Amino acid sequence: MxxxxxxxxxxxxxxxxxxxxxxxxxxxxxxxxxxxxxxxxxxxxxxxxGNKLIADFKRDGQKIAEQLPSFKIEDDQLVTEESTKSFIYQTDSIIFTFDPTGEQTPEDVKKNTIGTTIGLALLKDGLYLSAPGYPGDISYTKMNGLDNTFFADLFLGMERVSSxxxxxxxxxxxxxxxxxxxxxxxxxxxxxxxxxxxxxxxxxxxxxxxxxxxxxxxxxxxxxxxxxxxxxxxxxxxxxxxxxxxxxxxxxxxxxxxxxxxx
Structure with a gap:
């Protein structure tokens, strides 16, 4: 009333x-x-x-999952087939770098993420995350055995955000x-x-x-x-x-x- x-x-x-x-x-x-x-x-x-940002992440996560090539993490490194090339996926909400060849460094990724909300990179020797309040390198030491399926499921997980x-x-x-x-x-x-x-x-x-x-x-x-x-x-x-x-x-x-x- x-x-x-x-x-x-x-x-x-x-x-x-x-x-x-x-x-x-x-x-x-x-x-x-x-x-x-x-x-x-x-x-x-x-x-x-905030809802728009989440919707963008859900859309971008699906596209990134579709583009991920076959790979696995062995001996603390990202291992792919020899013909696999590096690529960068960038939108207003996220920039994702996949670089199994060692062409990109964390410093390069950090420069590329200026002006974006989230930066995520799967590099040859480690994972790099640039998010508000959490920039830094994450070693593959405890990720040995993981493959592209795990990371694809991680990106697709945004689709399951509940009401x-x-x-x-x-x-x-x-x-x-x-x-x-x-x-x-x-x-x-x-x-x-x-x-x-x-x-x-x-x-x-x-x-x-x-x-x-x-x-x-x-x-x-x-x-x-x-x-x-x-x-x-x-x-x-x-x-x-x-x-x-x-x-x-x-x-x-x-x-x-x-x-x-x-x-």
Missing amino acids: IDIQLFNLMKASFLNPEKLSAARSLNKKKIILYLIFLSFITAVPTWIQ VIFILSFILIWLVNLLIVVIYNLLYTVFANLVSTFSRRSLRFSDNWKIVLFASTLPTVFFAVLNSFQLTPYLQLEATLAITIYFYYLAIKKIPKEKIIKK
């Missing part, structure tokens, strides 16, 4: 920000509920991009975005406190927090929509801050100013 008070404030954040001062009367339960809503909105673009993974990934992304929304709202509230002080409105930090949370709705939703289409405007955070503080100022304009007592 939709809470009428939250719905009216959300509508006001788009159409009539002057009414957002009413957010001061909201209880903690409703504020938490709205935080969950905003964090859900901001999580969608990241989840969409549970997608759900868990969204929950994780949502929790991270919930923390980000809280941090950003704290930042916006600090600036809102300065505005209320200079405009001589006596507002508590908690009141400003509530107003700012709704004042940030329009830019948050707007940029979330753009990000969902992989559009990331320059100075996005700064623009959100400026719009939020402007809407906040419109919301507190009708609140009476503190009287200055002359001595």
Whole structure:
């Protein structure tokens, strides 16, 4: 069931920000509920991009598995037939190097993977992996006996990613975005406190927090929509801050100013 008070404030954040001062009367339960809503909105673009990346990996994994020639690992080396040639498979999501001839070095592979998400190379003397937070060589020492079938199954394993993974990934992304929304709202509230002080409105930090949370709705939703289409405007955070503080100022304009007592 939709809470009428939250719905009216959300509508006001788009159409009539002057009414957002009413957010001061909201209880903690409703504020938490709205935080969950905003964090859900901001999580969608990241989840969409993550799903696209997984879909790319699934497609690329299948193509790589189809192109793998017959080989096996013996005596800590990649062994193939003499006629087998090296090849590189590259897309926006992955670059795969197969080099049984020793033409490529880990340094060469590392240079080639600049700008790509994942780099994987089956070299003559070892496996090289370049992934966020995990670049490095992996020796074939404990891989003796493995062949192309094992690695093909490994690549095809991406096809078996279940819906549970997608759900868990969204929950994780949502929790991270919930923390980000809280941090950003704290930042916006600090600036809102300065505005209320200079405009001589006596507002508590908690009141400003509530107003700012709704004042940030329009830019948050707007940029979330753009990000969902992989559009990331320059100075996005700064623009959100400026719009939020402007809407906040419109919301507190009708609140009476503190009287200055002359001595």
